[in-house]
Amino acid sequence: MTVAVIIVAAGRGSRAGGGTPKQWRDLAGVPVLARTVSAFRGLGRITVVLHPDDMVRGVALFGGTVTLVAGGATRDASVRAALESLTGSGVEKVLIHDGARPLVPRAVIAGVLAALDTAPAAAPALAVTDALWRGTGGRVSGTENREGLYRAQTPQGFRFAQILAAHRAHPGGAADDVEVARAAGLTVDITPGSEDNLKITFAEDFARAGAILAARKDRGMDVRTGNGYDVHAFCEGDGVILCGVKVPHTKALLGHSDADVGMHALTDAIYGALAEGDIGRHFPPSDPQWKGAASEIFLAHAAKLATDKGYRISNVDVTIVCERPKVGPHAAAMMAELARILGISPNRVSVKATTSERLGFTGREEGIAALATATLIGD
Numbered sequence: 001m002t003v004a005v006i007i008v009a010a011g012r013g014s015r016a017g018g019g020t021p022k023q024w025r026d027l028a029g030v031p032v033l034a035r036t037v038s039a040f041r042g043l044g045r046i047t048v049v050l051h052p053d054d055m056v057r058g059v060a061l062f063g064g065t066v067t068l069v070a071g072g073a074t075r076d077a078s079v080r081a082a083l084e085s086l087t088g089s090g091v092e093k094v095l096i097h098d099g100a101r102p103l104v105p106r107a108v109i110a111g112v113l114a115a116l117d118t119a120p121a122a123a124p125a126l127a128v129t130d131a132l133w134r135g136t137g138g139r140v141s142g143t144e145n146r147e148g149l150y151r152a153q154t155p156q157g158f159r160f161a162q163i164l165a166a167h168r169a170h171p172g173g174a175a176d177d178v179e180v181a182r183a184a185g186l187t188v189d190i191t192p193g194s195e196d197n198l199k200i201t202f203a204e205d206f207a208r209a210g211a212i213l214a215a216r217k218d219r220g221m222d223v224r225t226g227n228g229y230d231v232h233a234f235c236e237g238d239g240v241i242l243c244g245v246k247v248p249h250t251k252a253l254l255g256h257s258d259a260d261v262g263m264h265a266l267t268d269a270i271y272g273a274l275a276e277g278d279i280g281r282h283f284p285p286s287d288p289q290w291k292g293a294a295s296e297i298f299l300a301h302a303a304k305l306a307t308d309k310g311y312r313i314s315n316v317d318v319t320i321v322c323e324r325p326k327v328g329p330h331a332a333a334m335m336a337e338l339a340r341i342l343g344i345s346p347n348r349v350s351v352k353a354t355t356s357e358r359l360g361f362t363g364r365e366e367g368i369a370a371l372a373t374a375t376l377i378g379d
């Protein structure tokens with residue numbers, strides 16, 4: 001299902017003070033909003049909602065890599081503006097996130113997305129663990145039962161059509177999109193939140209966020225690489241499918257699926273990085289349902305597995321080994337197709353080709369080989 005991400009950042013950050021609205025201030029040298037957007041790269045189209053006064057700043061920070069929409073006077077008005085801007089775009093699921101939550105862990109996002117596979121709506125939260133008091137005039141005037149109480153976080157995830165209809169029907173004044181959804185009768189699953197996913201609200205929250213970043217740096221970045229290799233023999237035909245692109249040729253490639261050797265190598269590279277075996281384990285060749293299947297299914301599965309496990313795909317590199325057909329004229333289309341399936345920017349995808357100098361089976365034009373590398377990054 002097509003996923004869109006809405007990041008609301010049109011507030012003025014009055015409680016944080018400091019002159020410049022909090023989303024534009026630096027957190028360990030990087031603007032808060034840039035960090036928030038980075039956390040969602042690769043998941044789908046990103047819409048960032050800005051105050052009308054901040055549009056020039058938004059273009060300078062993001063260029064054309066996100067869609068910018070002018071927000072409203074309240075958070076829910078800002079969300080509504082983004083939802084309306086996405087009508088007719090074919091988006092099926094939407095994640096709505098505060099621009100002021102820059103350190104959202106990938107696992108929190110993955111939890112919401114996984115819950116959306118079966119639930120109409122889902123959002124992360126943390127159970128309240130402290131005792132709850134009422135206070136009057138600086139004195140405790142009562143206690144509240146904390147049983148079943150949660151601290152709500154974002155991203156909050158919905159079916160696009162349902163949350164759009166819910167916002168259109170809502171009178172306004174909701175604290176979050178879960179409140180809007182529930183007012184429309186939707187049930188909302190609670191998924192695991194994280195203490196790292198703090199909302200920068202007050203000035204001291206910058207120091208808390210800085211400490212979380214420093215702790216992450218101490219732990220070291222979780223970077224994983226994987227490689228993949230695949231071979232398919234030529235058979236009679238009039239073209240081959242390489243990295244999702246039909247390339248005219250005097251032969252075809254033989255295989256149980258569409259025999260897209262490049263996409264298979266790349267899929268195995270992602271499974272390899274995740275230590276999740278290979279295509280054969282997830283899509284056994286003995287299973288007739290994969291006969292003639294488009295290899296996009298395999299690659300999309302590997303990419304979703306990466307997201308579900310809390311990783312984003314940083315970059316991929318595919319090398320195709322053959323004398324013919326010539327890959328160069330089709331490489332740009334192949335990179336665009338892989339980028340689309342993986343949900344990452346085309347400048348993070350490389351497809352290149354080499355001959356084997358007429359040596360070996362590729363040199364004798366008996367088949368095509370492909371190698372791939374994938375780099376995955378966790379929090």
Ligand SMILES: Nc1ccn([C@@H]2O[C@H](COP(=O)(O)OP(=O)(O)OP(=O)(O)O)[C@@H](O)[C@H]2O)c(=O)n1
Nearest residue numbers: 008009010011012013014015073074078099100
């Ligand atoms: N009219 C508004 C108000 C809020 N937000 C966004 O909603 C998120 C959560 O709101 P909050 O933390 O309350 O931000 P501010 O409204 O900016 O803060 P304050 O209330 O302190 O002014 C923020 O990312 C904020 O930019 C928005 O897009 N449009």
Ligand SMILES: C[C@](O)(CO)[C@H](O)COP(=O)(O)O
Nearest residue numbers: 098152153154175176177199
């Ligand atoms: C949506 C939200 O982040 C959920 O915790 C929160 O309600 C928005 O921030 P605000 O401080 O309530 O405006």
